[in-house]
Amino acid sequence: GTALNVVNTTIGASGLTFRSITAGTAASGPANGIVLNNTGASGGLTVTGNSAGVCGGNVGGGPLPGTPLTTTAANSADCTGGTIQKATNAAISLTSTANVSLTRVHLTNNTHYGILGSGVSGFTLTDSLIDGTNGSVTGSAFDGSINFQNLTGSASITRAVITGGFYNNITVKNDSATPLNRITLDKTQTGSTNVNNNDNINFESLSGSSAVIKATIQNSVLTAAAGDLLQYANNGNASGDDIVLTNSQLSN
Numbered sequence: 001g002t003a004l005n006v007v008n009t010t011i012g013a014s015g016l017t018f019r020s021i022t023a024g025t026a027a028s029g030p031a032n033g034i035v036l037n038n039t040g041a042s043g044g045l046t047v048t049g050n051s052a053g054v055c056g057g058n059v060g061g062g063p064l065p066g067t068p069l070t071t072t073a074a075n076s077a078d079c080t081g082g083t084i085q086k087a088t089n090a091a092i093s094l095t096s097t098a099n100v101s102l103t104r105v106h107l108t109n110n111t112h113y114g115i116l117g118s119g120v121s122g123f124t125l126t127d128s129l130i131d132g133t134n135g136s137v138t139g140s141a142f143d144g145s146i147n148f149q150n151l152t153g154s155a156s157i158t159r160a161v162i163t164g165g166f167y168n169n170i171t172v173k174n175d176s177a178t179p180l181n182r183i184t185l186d187k188t189q190t191g192s193t194n195v196n197n198n199d200n201i202n203f204e205s206l207s208g209s210s211a212v213i214k215a216t217i218q219n220s221v222l223t224a225a226a227g228d229l230l231q232y233a234n235n236g237n238a239s240g241d242d243i244v245l246t247n248s249q250l251s252n
Contacts, residue, residue: 048081
């Protein structure tokens with residue numbers, strides 16, 4: 001069943017901290033491995049892991065163009081924050097929650113999403129691996145490895161390998177007036193060879209909204225997308241969006 005399920009309960013300021021959270025097997029899994037829904041803004045969830053290797057690989061070298069970037073492959077054996085697999089919805093489902101920090105987690109082969117978030121304020125993914133195939137609905141603009149609607153505050157993805165998105169690997173679509181002050185991808189490797197794949201990374205302020213999305217992609221390697229390696233669209237009415245792309249390698 002679901003390993004952690006916190007619904008309509010405020011998480012206190014000290015937060016919830018786990019060394020690891022695991023759910024599912026290679027054969028089957030629960031609807032979700034982790035569910036946070038309506039948990040307030042005082043505290044959040046922290047998963048720490050307890051190792052020091054390369055669960056999410058690494059990117060070195062540079063600065064470009066003089067010195068090419070070098071990549072270190074992910075090592076799932078180092079993902080001591082736990083493995084969530086074969087979830088029939090999302091490995092991790094986050095709704096109206098805050099301050100989520102995941103380290104050394106492995107999410108793989110989930111029916112719709114690796115991480116699905118709505119109304120999340122503050123998110124960190126570090127030294128983690130999302131692979132396999134995440135998603136299954138042909139033509140869906142949502143199934144994928146990471147999908148947020150109204151991610152606000154600040155967010156970061158650091159030393160992670162994110163692949164296997166059925167539609168997109170990383171999606172952030174906002175229509176909230178509360179800004180995403182910055183999402184930063186650093187030393188991250190993303191790409192998908194799924195035949196249904198659309199974009200590798202998709203950031204979008206939705207039409208008619210006053211959403212602001214600020215993004216930085218640095219020291220990262222983006223590969224393999226049927227659509228765009230990186231799509232950044234301000235379709236809303238607000239100003240202040242920006243994207244910074246530096247010392248990164250894009251190939252398709």
